[in-house]
Every structure is written in structure tokens, then in C-alpha cells.
Amino acid sequence: xxxxxxxxxxxxxxxxxxxxxxxxxxxxxxxxxxxxxxxxxxxxxxxxxxxxxxxxxxxxxxxxxxxxxxxxxxxxxxxxxxxxxxxxxxxxxxxxxxxxxxxxxxxxxxxxxxxxxxxxxxxxxxxxxxxxxxxxxxxxxxxxxxxxxxxxxxxxxxxxxxxxxxxxxxxxxxxxxxxxxxxxxxxxxxxxxxxxxxxxxxxxxxxxxxxxxxxxxxxxxxxxxx
Numbered sequence: 279x280x281x282x283x284x285x286x287x288x289x290x291x292x293x294x295x296x297x298x299x300x301x302x303x304x305x306x307x308x309x310x311x312x313x314x315x316x317x318x319x320x321x322x323x324x325x326x327x328x329x330x331x332x333x334x335x336x337x338x339x340x341x342x343x344x345x346x347x348x349x350x351x352x353x354x355x356x357x358x359x360x361x362x363x364x365x366x367x368x369x370x371x372x373x374x375x376x377x378x379x380x381x382x383x384x385x386x387x388x389x390x391x392x393x394x395x396x397x398x399x400x401x402x403x404x405x406x407x408x409x410x411x412x413x414x415x416x417x418x419x420x421x422x423x424x425x426x427x428x429x430x431x432x433x434x435x436x437x438x439x440x441x442x443x444x445x446x447x448x449x450x451x452x453x454x455x456x457x458x459x460x461x462x463x464x465x466x467x468x469x470x471x472x473x474x475x476x477x478x479x480x481x482x483x484x485x486x487x488x489x490x491x492x493x494x495x496x497x498x499x500x501x502x503x504x
Contacts, residue, residue: 331379342371349500358402358410359454363499365394366450370496374489381486383439391446410453417452417459418445447495458502466494
């Protein structure tokens with residue numbers, strides 16, 4: 279079974295858009311003998327707004343940003359890689375929380391990340407690092423095309439949210455190296471596979487894939503050489 283068939287995608291939408299009928303990505307789970315749903319069954323609520331998720335988990339998200347930031351920053355050092363790494367932490371942690379809570383990746387968050395990352399890559403090129411900027415652009419285009427093709431053929435297995443976030447992941451890791459791009463994809467896939475036993479135990483058929491990809495990106499930024 280392909281990765282796109284196992285792991286649910288995140289249908290990108292603006293924060294103000296109401297959920298459309300038939301677009302919910304949550305799966306039905308069995309209740310206990312008392313009729314109460316297990317905690318896992320209500321963890322993701324596709325109808326919730328991203329702002330509600332972040333407001334409810336604001337302290338956890340803030341703590342994770344603080345915890346996750348030092349490793350990528352220290353690995354990058356005072357180099358052209360520092361700004362993309364910090365942007366990745368700043369956006370990846372909230373996006374992962376939103377994805378886990380709503381099964382969606384909001385357009386406005388992805389657009390804000392892209393709007394900040396684009397001038398960073400342009401500045402890197404002007405500062406004497408055109409190869410890093412070019413790798414970022416090429417990696418973004420490559421992953422976007424690959425995931426768009428999956429979006430076309432998977433019939434709901436991959437959403438446009440995945441396409442957009444993979445372009446941003448590609449741009450961020452591509453600025454580091456092609457090895458970082460490959461390592462990030464492998465790390466995200468491995469983390470996703472580790473969730474399979476939990477899915478079997480809880481009776482779930484799918485989980486949001488975005489958090490695993492974003493976690494794999496951050497792990498790669500913390501470990502991949504500059």
C-alpha cells in the first residue's frame with residue numbers, strides 16, 4: 279500500500295473557510311463498552327479553526343518552538359542557512375499542531391512562510407550564495423511537481439496542502455543541500471511508519487501526514503551538515 283493511501287492528507291483552506299461536506303479526514307473509531315469515545319477519537323476535529331487549536335495549545339506550541347529552535351540554529355551558525363532554519367521552526371511547529379487538530383494546512387500560514395522565505399533565498403543569492411538559493415528553488419519545484427502528480431492520481435490521498443507544504447520543505451532543505459532534501463523525506467517517512475503500530479492499536483485507518491514531514495525537516499536541519 280502506498281504512503282499516500284495510508285496517511286491522510288491535509289486539505290488546504292483559509293482559516294475562515296467552513297468545512298465542506300465530504301472533506302472531513304477523520305475516521306470512525308470504535309467506542310468503549312460504556313459508549314464513550316477513546317481520547318484518540320476526538321483528538322482531531324476537522325471543523326475547528328486553526329486559531330482555536332493554537333489558542334488551546336498556545337503554551338505547548340510556544341514551548342516546542344523554544345525547544346526546537348536551538349539545534350537547527352546552532353547547526354546553521356552565522357551562515358546563510360540560519361534564516362531558513364529559524365523560519366522553518368517558527369512555522370513548522372504551529373502548522374503541525376494545526377494539522378493534528380484540524381487535518382488541514384491553512385493557506386494563510388503557508389503563504390506567510392513562503393512570503394518570508396522567498397526574500398531570504400533572494401538575499402542569499404545576492405550575498406554570494408547563488409548555489410544555495412538555486413538549490414532551494416529547484417528542490418521546491420521538484421517536490422511540488424511530484425506531490426501535485428500524487429494529488430492528481432490519488433483521488434484524495436494527497437491534498438493541495440501537502441503540495442504546498444512540500445514545496446516549502448523543499449526550498450528550506452534545498453538551500454542546505456540535496457542530501458538534506460533526501461534526508462528530510464526519508465526522516466518524515468520513517469517517523470510516519472513509526473505511527474503504524476499506534477494506528478493498528480487505536481483502529482485508525484489514517485493520520486495526518488504533515489506533522490511527520492515537518493518533524494523530519496526539523497530533524498534534518500538539526501543534523502545535516504552546512
